[in-house]
Every structure is written in structure tokens, then in C-alpha cells.
Amino acid sequence: MARQLRLLSASDLNGTLRMQDVLQHVERAFGERGLGRSEMPAKTYLHFPQHDGVLLVMPGSLPQMEQAGVKLISVHTRNPVVHGLPTLLSTIVLISPDTGEPVCIMDGSYVTGMRTGAATGVAxxxxxxxxxxxxxxxxxxxxxxxxxxxxxxxxxxxxxxxxxxxxxxxxxxxxxxxxxxxxxxxxxxxxxxxxxxxxxxxxxxxxxxxxxxxxxxxxxxxxxxxxxxxxxxxxxxxxxxxxxxxxxxxxxxxxxxxxxxxxxxxxxxxxxxxxxxxxxxxxxxxxxxxxxxxxxxxxxxLAVQDVVTAWAAFRVAEERGLGTVIDALFR
Ligand SMILES: NC(=O)c1ccc[n+]([C@@H]2O[C@H](COP(=O)([O-])OP(=O)(O)OC[C@H]3O[C@@H](n4cnc5c(N)ncnc54)[C@H](O)[C@@H]3O)[C@@H](O)[C@H]2O)c1
Known part of the structure; x- marks a missing residue:
């Protein structure tokens, strides 16, 4: 049966995770990577020189944990002045490894903050x-x-x-x-x-x-x-x-x-x-x-830090019924 797709904004996500839990998730993701049990192709860049922008694509997968996803980061330096938007916009798409379906699209800034903090904490x-x-x-x-x-x-x-x-x-x-x-x-x-x-x-x-x-x-x-x-x-x-x-x-x-x-x-x-x-x-x-x-x-x-942290936030959002749910995207 087709899965639902959950959309989570920055305000939906804020406060969903405890740092002590993210520290454990990120340490596990590092450990999986150290044991060769992750896939993380190099970051890919798309350039938009006419708009002073660049898009970074960061895919990652943790097969033992059945978690995969892609983070997209836009860095558009004209955004604040011309469009009233932040320079940096980040979006995470979570993919269910068994079917390849996207199960969640979320703002990436909260997850980035948590996983970057957690990397420092683990180190x-x-x-x-x-x-x-x-x-x-x-x-x-x-x-x-x-x-x-x-x-x-x-x-x-x-x-x-x-x-x-x-x-x-x-x-x-x-x-x-x-x-x-x-x-x-x-x-x-x-x-x-x-x-x-x-x-x-x-x-x-x-x-x-x-x-x-x-x-x-x-x-x-x-x-x-x-x-x-x-x-x-x-x-x-x-x-x-x-x-x-x-x-x-x-x-x-x-x-x-x-x-x-x-x-x-x-x-x-x-x-x-x-x-x-x-x-x-x-x-x-x-x-x-x-x-x-x-x-x-x-x-x-590392993309695997984003994947593990975003899946943890997604699970909390599911439990709490946060965000907007779209039924069966591909039907
Ligand atoms: N390693 C990672 O995984 C990771 C993840 C996210 C962000 N980053 C990077 O971390 C940096 C900070 O990110 P952010 O989102 O907090 O940016 P931010 O723009 O919100 O904050 C940067 C701060 O640094 C201050 N600053 C700049 N130059 C300084 C200097 N010479 N001395 C003292 N303070 C100075 C600025 O005033 C500002 O408050 C950025 O370069 C960002 O790209 C790295």
C-alpha cells in the first residue's frame, strides 16, 4: 500500500528532538560509516550564476537502519535583499529504502543545527x-x-x-x-x-x-x-x-x-x-x-548525519501528528 507523504515546516520541527538523543543517533551513524555500512556519494553542485546561486545535493543511506534521504542546500546570496529570503535554504527529502517512496519533505535548518551540534558533541x-x-x-x-x-x-x-x-x-x-x-x-x-x-x-x-x-x-x-x-x-x-x-x-x-x-x-x-x-x-x-x-x-x-537526525524528527512528527500529510502521491 502506498505510503503517505508528510510535509514538515521549520516551526513544525522546532523542539521535536532532544540533543541527548541526537548525540546517540549521530554517533551511531558515524559508527555505521566507520564499519563501511553507509552510502554517501560526494556532494554534487548545480550552479545558477545568473542568480548568484548554487545548489548542493547531499544523498545518504544507512542500510542497517533502513534510512535514506537527500538534503538540498541552496545558497543564493541575493536572496535577503532581492527576495526577502535567507541566503541559505535547506530541504530534506526522506526516502523509504524498501519502495523508494518519499515519506517526508522537511525544512532542513533545524536538523542541520542539531546534527552539526551533535557531531561536535560526539567528537x-x-x-x-x-x-x-x-x-x-x-x-x-x-x-x-x-x-x-x-x-x-x-x-x-x-x-x-x-x-x-x-x-x-x-x-x-x-x-x-x-x-x-x-x-x-x-x-x-x-x-x-x-x-x-x-x-x-x-x-x-x-x-x-x-x-x-x-x-x-x-x-x-x-x-x-x-x-x-x-x-x-x-x-x-x-x-x-x-x-x-x-x-x-x-x-x-x-x-x-x-x-x-x-x-x-x-x-x-x-x-x-x-x-x-x-x-x-x-x-x-x-x-x-x-x-x-x-x-x-x-x-x-556528512549526509548520514542529516539522514539519521531527520528520520528521528520524522518519527516524532508522526507520533505527534505534526505537519501536513498528503495521501498517496503516486496514485
Ligand atoms: N560543518 C558543518 O557541518 C556546518 C553545518 C552548518 C553550518 N556550517 C558553517 O558554520 C558557519 C556558521 O554557520 P551559521 O549558520 O551559524 O552562520 P551565521 O551567519 O548564522 O553565524 C556566523 C557568525 O559568525 C560571526 N563571525 C563572522 N566572522 C567572525 C569573526 N572573524 N570572528 C568572530 N565572529 C565572526 C558572525 O557575526 C555570525 O554571528 C558557516 O560558515 C556555515 O557554513 C558548517
């Missing part, structure tokens, strides 16, 4: 020192609250320090952290954040390094979230050369992640990468082994 759990107490966040935009939410579930945090080019945004994220009972404040400089934190998140679209090697100290863990395209870089290459570097996926990271600039100019290569996070999540390699090491996680975002 922090596996790579940060267990006694890390201070989280630093540089870049307090859309992703910031999800990053905070994930890290506070994997560490016994005491303090959060935030820096953003827009002071108001840093203050708002610090206020959110205080709402969780943490000591938190906005810092005027990135240097103050880096020098004082145990775990750092960089979540900016910067194309020149913000974090300097001379600010680093022993035992730190860095989650580099912001780099998403060739030419983007948030931390100095010298940090990578002396750190234990873990990427989510070598192909994606070397083309678009934090390591892409040093790889393209010959300052860094695959021999400098300790592991892909899926290998550690699958138990094939250990995480942090040395309390003094600096660890870096370069996350570009």
Missing part, C-alpha cells in the same frame, strides 16, 4: 580531556546554541566564553548558557576566548585564520565547524601541524573543510590526519590518548 566526547570545564565559542550565529547544547551534554561544563564580531550575538549566547546554570560571558577578542578555554568551537564563515597558534595551550580540543568551501579557514595551519587531527571525511575535508587551504598550498597532507571520526566512533581507533595533546576535529557535515 568532543571522544577527543577532549574528560576534565575539560571551559567551553569557548567563536561565532555566535545560528549554529551557536546547538553547539553549546551538544557540548554541555558530553562534558561537565562550568564556564562558557563567547566571541562574535557582533557583540550583541555573543551576549545573547552567553545569556543562553547562563540559563543552563553555567557561568558565561561575552569576550571582546577571540584571543581571550582561546587562551582561557579547554574546548573551542569555531563557527564563523571566515576565510582567514581567526585562531592563532601562539594562543594555544596543552590539552585543548578544537572543533572547527565553519569552513564549508574551498578557501575557508578559521585556525592557523601551524596548529594543524602539531595537533592530533581528526576529520569527518577526508574527501570532503580536504576540498572544503578546515584543512582545505593548507592541503591546497602543500602545508598539510593526509599523513597529518590521525583518523576519520567514523573510525573512532566504530572503535577501530582510539580517541585521545595523551592528556597534553592538542586535538582538532574538522567537521564538514
Amino acid at each position: 568532543t566526547k571522544l577527543l577532549a580531556r574528560k576534565d575539560s570545564r571551559v567551553l569557548g565559542i567563536i561565532g555566535a550565529g545560528f549554529e551557536g546554541p546547538f553547539q553549546l547544547e551538544a557540548v554541555r551534554h558530553v562534558l561537565q561544563l562550568e564556564k562558557v566564553l563567547v566571541n562574535d564580531l557582533i557583540a550583541e550575538k555573543a551576549k545573547n549566547l552567553a545569556a543562553l548558557a547562563r540559563g543552563f546554570g553555567l557561568s558565561a560571558r561575552a569576550c571582546e577578542t577571540a584571543e581571550e576566548v582561546v587562551r582561557s578555554c579547554d574546548v573551542l568551537v569555531t563557527a564563523t564563515p571566515s576565510d582567514r585564520p581567526i585562531v592563532k597558534d601562539e594562543w594555544m595551550h596543552e590539552g585543548m580540543h578544537l572543533n572547527c565547524v565553519g569552513s564549508y568551501a574551498a578557501g575557508k579557514q578559521e585556525i592557523e595551519s601551524a596548529i594543524l601541524r602539531r595537533a592530533m587531527v581528526v576529520v569527518d571525511d577526508w574527501e570532503q575535508a580536504s576540498h572544503a573543510g578546515e584543512i582545505n587551504v593548507p592541503v591546497s598550498n602543500g602545508e598539510f597532507d593526509r599523513s597529518g590526519v590521525y583518523a576519520e571520526l567514523p573510525e573512532i566512533a566504530a572503535g577501530l581507533k582510539p580517541g585521545r590518548m595523551d592528556d597534553a595533546a592538542i586535538t582538532v576535529f574538522d567537521t564538514t557535515g
Whole structure:
């Protein structure tokens, strides 16, 4: 019998998931990938130069979990001024592997925030020192609250320090952290954040390094979230050369992640990468082994993170009767 198709808007989805559950789903997805039990063809790009736009297509499948889907991300830079729309629009289509039917079309921004936070959370759990107490966040935009939410579930945090080019945004994220009972404040400089934190998140679209090697100290863990395209870089290459570097996926990271600039100019290569996070999540390699090491996680975002998180949100939406349902699309 034909399945129904559920449509879920951003407001339908908001609040459907708990970060502690998404951390488990994303860790499982990484583990499945590490064991070779996922399919995730490279991101495909469609260009619309006449509209200053590009569309990214990210398909992914987790056969053991009977979950598949495709995320579509449009980046149209004229949208805010010309059309009153955000620059970035993302849509996820969930496919039922047994019949190939689409079972859900949802706004992708909430799932992206949750799964990107969860990737940082899983990496922090596996790579940060267990006694890390201070989280630093540089870049307090859309992703910031999800990053905070994930890290506070994997560490016994005491303090959060935030820096953003827009002071108001840093203050708002610090206020959110205080709402969780943490000591938190906005810092005027990135240097103050880096020098004082145990775990750092960089979540900016910067194309020149913000974090300097001379600010680093022993035992730190860095989650580099912001780099998403060739030419983007948030931390100095010298940090990578002396750190234990873990990427989510070598192909994606070397083309678009934090390591892409040093790889393209010959300052860094695959021999400098300790592991892909899926290998550690699958138990094939250990995480942090040395309390003094600096660890870096370069996350570009894997389609399997979207698939597993979106299916979890879809299941909750089904239970709660959220969204709009279309009967039998193909009849
Ligand atoms: N790795 C992944 O899986 C993944 C997923 C989603 C988004 N991203 C990337 O993460 C970045 C952040 O995403 P977002 O949705 O939060 O964007 P956003 O535009 O909402 O927020 C970015 C924030 O960074 C701040 N910023 C910019 N340059 C800065 C600097 N030099 N110092 C301090 N703050 C600075 C901005 O003021 C802004 O508040 C983007 O580059 C995005 O493409 C990565």
C-alpha cells in the first residue's frame, strides 16, 4: 500500500528532538560509516550564476537502519535583499529504502543545527580531556546554541566564553548558557576566548585564520565547524601541524573543510590526519590518548548525519501528528 507523504515546516520541527538523543543517533551513524555500512556519494553542485546561486545535493543511506534521504542546500546570496529570503535554504527529502517512496519533505535548518551540534558533541566526547570545564565559542550565529547544547551534554561544563564580531550575538549566547546554570560571558577578542578555554568551537564563515597558534595551550580540543568551501579557514595551519587531527571525511575535508587551504598550498597532507571520526566512533581507533595533546576535529557535515537526525524528527512528527500529510502521491 502506498505510503503517505508528510510535509514538515521549520516551526513544525522546532523542539521535536532532544540533543541527548541526537548525540546517540549521530554517533551511531558515524559508527555505521566507520564499519563501511553507509552510502554517501560526494556532494554534487548545480550552479545558477545568473542568480548568484548554487545548489548542493547531499544523498545518504544507512542500510542497517533502513534510512535514506537527500538534503538540498541552496545558497543564493541575493536572496535577503532581492527576495526577502535567507541566503541559505535547506530541504530534506526522506526516502523509504524498501519502495523508494518519499515519506517526508522537511525544512532542513533545524536538523542541520542539531546534527552539526551533535557531531561536535560526539567528537568532543571522544577527543577532549574528560576534565575539560571551559567551553569557548567563536561565532555566535545560528549554529551557536546547538553547539553549546551538544557540548554541555558530553562534558561537565562550568564556564562558557563567547566571541562574535557582533557583540550583541555573543551576549545573547552567553545569556543562553547562563540559563543552563553555567557561568558565561561575552569576550571582546577571540584571543581571550582561546587562551582561557579547554574546548573551542569555531563557527564563523571566515576565510582567514581567526585562531592563532601562539594562543594555544596543552590539552585543548578544537572543533572547527565553519569552513564549508574551498578557501575557508578559521585556525592557523601551524596548529594543524602539531595537533592530533581528526576529520569527518577526508574527501570532503580536504576540498572544503578546515584543512582545505593548507592541503591546497602543500602545508598539510593526509599523513597529518590521525583518523576519520567514523573510525573512532566504530572503535577501530582510539580517541585521545595523551592528556597534553592538542586535538582538532574538522567537521564538514556528512549526509548520514542529516539522514539519521531527520528520520528521528520524522518519527516524532508522526507520533505527534505534526505537519501536513498528503495521501498517496503516486496514485
Ligand atoms: N560543518 C558543518 O557541518 C556546518 C553545518 C552548518 C553550518 N556550517 C558553517 O558554520 C558557519 C556558521 O554557520 P551559521 O549558520 O551559524 O552562520 P551565521 O551567519 O548564522 O553565524 C556566523 C557568525 O559568525 C560571526 N563571525 C563572522 N566572522 C567572525 C569573526 N572573524 N570572528 C568572530 N565572529 C565572526 C558572525 O557575526 C555570525 O554571528 C558557516 O560558515 C556555515 O557554513 C558548517
